[in-house]
Amino acid sequence: MAELETYKGYYLWRYVPSLAAAVIFLILFLLATLFHSWKIWKTRTVFCIVFAIGGLFEVIGFGARASAHSRTGSVLTFSIQNVFILLGPTLFAATVYMTLGRIIRSIRAEQSSVVRVDWLTKIFVTGDVLSFLLQGTGAGIMATGSNASLGQDITMVGLVVQVVMFILFIITAIIFQVRMHRYPTRQAFDIDLPWKKHLYTLYAVSSLILVRSIFRVVEYAMGQDGYPLTHEWTLYIFDAVLMFGAMVIYGVFFPSELRVERPKSVESGGMALGGAEGV
Structure with a gap:
């Protein structure tokens, strides 16, 4: 039967992690x-590689x-699980940010x-x-055991940055949608560009990541002996x-x-034509 072990006299875990759940x-x-x-391979949607x-x-x-x-009692195992579970959602967030830019460009709504x-x-x-860097640094320091408190503080700062950026991002997206309802572009009515569907997808995924990040801030703010870090559920x-859930929603x-159109120069007339780019 698995038991709690120490690393240099320090408990890395406050419970034996569940094998079944993991x-x-x-x-x-x-x-x-x-x-x-x-999906990325089939549709050649290269910018979503970060999400994967x-x-x-x-x-x-x-x-x-x-x-x-x-x-x-393995500091390496503890460090790997801590760092990678902590940083995965940061890459989801990066893809979400890029997606909004593509929505705006695909319907020519830069204004x-x-x-x-x-x-x-x-x-x-x-x-x-x-x-990402703050959370990674904090997680790395926590893995040493001796500076766990400092590592938690740095990680919490990184999570707070993520929360603030997500709140600003959601506000930015909402303002964009309101403006589009008032002054829609011609491309916004293209049935082959369901930009609203993708915008609502961003709201859903962003909300899930935001709730998760707030939880993580609370988790580290309460410290090693706080309820979240002592109860695995x-x-x-x-x-x-x-x-x-975020992966399922974004995948579905x-x-x-979303295809970003960029102008192509025409040699004969010197005019610009919209050319769809399939990335």
Whole structure:
């Protein structure tokens, strides 16, 4: 029977992680990641590769968590599961940010964006990268055991950055939608460009990631002896289930229909024609 072990006299875990739960979510995330990879390959929607990598992070994380069931004293196993489960949703977020930019460009609605479209993705992805680095650094420090408190603080700052960026992102998307209802473009009525469906998909996925990030902030704010870090079910309900749901929603309503048009120069007339680009 698995028992709690120490690493240099320090308990990495506050409970013996469930093998069954870890294996179940390992399989679920693996299936979701394979589905996303197939959709990316079939539709050549290259920018969604980041989302699939996020799914792979979840697979690695829960695989390590399953291994940790009988190796609670292994700092390497603890570190791998902690880092990869923590960072997977950050890659989901990056894809969500890029998708909004593609929605705006696909219906030629740049004038309705609060932020210049050229900067829209850059601003939010930069914030996401900052969040990624802070969370990764904090998770790495926590794995050493001796500086767990510092690692938690750094990770929490990274999660707060993610929460703030998501709130700003959702506000930006809502303002864009309101403006589009008032001043729609001609492309907005194209039945082959269901931009509203993809916008609502972003709202749903963003909300799930936001709730998960808020939970993680609360988790680390309460410390090692707080309820979330001493009760495993909270991780599965407020993180694993939500992130699997995000993968399912984004996979079902995959943004392969969004095609960004860029002007092509015409030698004879020097005019610009819209050419659809299938990425």
